[in-house]
Amino acid sequence: MSKKGFVVLLMVAVAVGLFPLFLSFNGGNQISDLGQHYVQNGVEETGAQNIVASIVVTYRGLDTLGEVTILFLVASIISFFLSIAKDDRMENRTLKSVTEVLTTSSQALVPIIITVGAYILVNGHLTPGGGFQGGAVIATGILLIFLANPKHQLNHTIIHWVESVSGMAFVAIGVLGVLMMDQGGFLSNKILSLGTPGELFSAGAIPLINVFLGLKVGTELSNVLGIYVESQNEK
């Protein structure tokens, strides 16, 4: 039997195996008990309107810390693997030419994209959004800069400083929750006043953590993009 035929048979077997799962799914009649707890007590306990943000940043804050660590690991491994010789880095690479449309439109779009990213990450506890989403949008703006001008040089000093400072600030906020007694422990958001739900300065430390998360994710993704672009060479 050919290899492709075997793969097709395997996929049919997987589909047959998944079909009972599909049949037993009742279309969602009620929310899980854990979700019910978060929906009923989330605003009272964390002060954040956006329940998903309160889960990601406060209830499961430790997982988010691990996630940020994985992203940092990815950025470090990529910069280790694709490290390039100094003389390849600068002007003597040949690259594909960029159209006029892209260069001109990027000048108009990049400030708007970065502003939208900052808005998304600052309002993460009120509206859909948060640190990861805002950081990803900011990195999209950086990607557009690179597409329009492949020889653009990122300022690595600033990137590394912003990345390290926001990462350390995230951990410091978590430790502050332990140091302040009966405030809920590591990564608690009650180190600041919970305030009135619905206002920009509410939900305790969630907006602060979101800003640091967004800066860290944004700079890390920009760093990865920068390494990819710098190691590009159309010989």
Next chain:
Amino acid sequence: MDQYLGQVVLAIGFILAILGLYGLLSQKNLIKIILGFSIFTTGVNIVMVAIGYVKGGTAPIMDAEGNAVGVFVDPVPQALVLTSIVIGLGVTALMLAYVMKLYQDKKSLNINDYKDLKW
């Protein structure tokens, strides 16, 4: 249609996951294998979101007074998928970096040219 929204989205997720797995196993080009992996991850994420769906539910975001507006979908799978998307992005970026390094080494993207780990 509204009544079967959960089932439709679940079916789309399963189909995407199977298509991605097929691409992962049948393609020879390294970039296409990574694309298959990416489609597979997307399918699994859609399945997770579909499982948290509640009929007629809206996004789990309270109104200005902190009261629930109608029925909410389950927020836990959504938070889980948010994590999963970021990890998927990291894994994809890492695999692409490996492929760039492999290509610099052997100038080939065909997986059959890499037999170093084959026994």
